Amino acid sequence: MVAATENGMILNGLRQSRARRAHLWLGLLLLGSCLASLAIGASGTSLWQGVWRALSGAEISQMERVILWDIRAPRTGLGLLVGAALAVSGTVMQGLFRNPLADPGIVGVSSGAAFGAVSAIVLGGLLPVGIATVFGQYLVPVAACLGSWAAVSLLYVVATRGGQTSVATMLLAGIALGALAAAGMGLLIYMADDQQLRDITFWQLGSLGGASWAKLGAVAPLLILSVAGALGLGRALNALSLGEATALHLGIPVQRIKRLAVLTVAVATGAAVAMTGVIGFIGIVVPHLLRLATGPDHGPLLINAALLGAALLLWADVIARVVIGPAELPIGIVTALIGAPVFLWILLRSRGVMGL
Numbered sequence: 001m002v003a004a005t006e007n008g009m010i011l012n013g014l015r016q017s018r019a020r021r022a023h024l025w026l027g028l029l030l031l032g033s034c035l036a037s038l039a040i041g042a043s044g045t046s047l048w049q050g051v052w053r054a055l056s057g058a059e060i061s062q063m064e065r066v067i068l069w070d071i072r073a074p075r076t077g078l079g080l081l082v083g084a085a086l087a088v089s090g091t092v093m094q095g096l097f098r099n100p101l102a103d104p105g106i107v108g109v110s111s112g113a114a115f116g117a118v119s120a121i122v123l124g125g126l127l128p129v130g131i132a133t134v135f136g137q138y139l140v141p142v143a144a145c146l147g148s149w150a151a152v153s154l155l156y157v158v159a160t161r162g163g164q165t166s167v168a169t170m171l172l173a174g175i176a177l178g179a180l181a182a183a184g185m186g187l188l189i190y191m192a193d194d195q196q197l198r199d200i201t202f203w204q205l206g207s208l209g210g211a212s213w214a215k216l217g218a219v220a221p222l223l224i225l226s227v228a229g230a231l232g233l234g235r236a237l238n239a240l241s242l243g244e245a246t247a248l249h250l251g252i253p254v255q256r257i258k259r260l261a262v263l264t265v266a267v268a269t270g271a272a273v274a275m276t277g278v279i280g281f282i283g284i285v286v287p288h289l290l291r292l293a294t295g296p297d298h299g300p301l302l303i304n305a306a307l308l309g310a311a312l313l314l315w316a317d318v319i320a321r322v323v324i325g326p327a328e329l330p331i332g333i334v335t336a337l338i339g340a341p342v343f344l345w346i347l348l349r350s351r352g353v354m355g356l
Contacts, residue, residue: 087309090283108177116147148270281339
């Protein structure tokens, strides 16, 4: 008994040490990713030249100031927050459903946000002039957020009975909501004109190109709060991985954790989709890679997911900016090209473990 306890303490110490090293290396990777996002672009403007001129007292040109401060800096900030939010959301969903294939889109949150955005693009011209003027360029993001909130509210109503929320019912209802949202988007696309079709197509492929300080300021509180809330779910998700009955015996308020997890994912995914469009594979690939590298403990896993998700999206954005410069490739294409092969490799590597 004593030997088993000592072995458990040694194993736990090794895991904690490995987690701390992962935090350090992923933090350095994220720092390098932020610098690369600020320094690399189709214009050829150099971050290092701007920094050197500022330190030496020389004047920075207006063009350099606009490119570095007004275009690249908010774009980097948005990529950092959205990447972290999507990766953390995927980690939470996989822990909640106890399914390594779970993803924020599986409960219909992404589909609801997409339906709201497409509705704004196609039907926005039918709104009264006063409402359209009030929302202005934020009409599509606001509609996307409302769509995600409507989806998660309907999902919760359907999956909750007698004060108990069924994860299985939530999963099936999410699939049904996704199909319903896809049908609604198909109808709206059928009604759209050529310009609206171009807007919808580009939005569905995802992009950080519309980033600005105003948009970043509007969405940053939602993304930061949702990620911070998700980081506090580590212990509860570890207990849920043993089953709901075991989690209850360990003192975990299972129903409250379910509600908090779904709400956190809804806010994070809705806000992310509202600002950048649909960006896939971040939420499903990042947790897989980290589990293989650092283990299944959700405490450090959530932190590492935020760091790696942010870094991965920033590098995908850098590739999107330069691969066909001066034009810009939609970032959703880049994440799919990177994420799909990695996901297939993970499936092939783990199919025996997952019974696939």
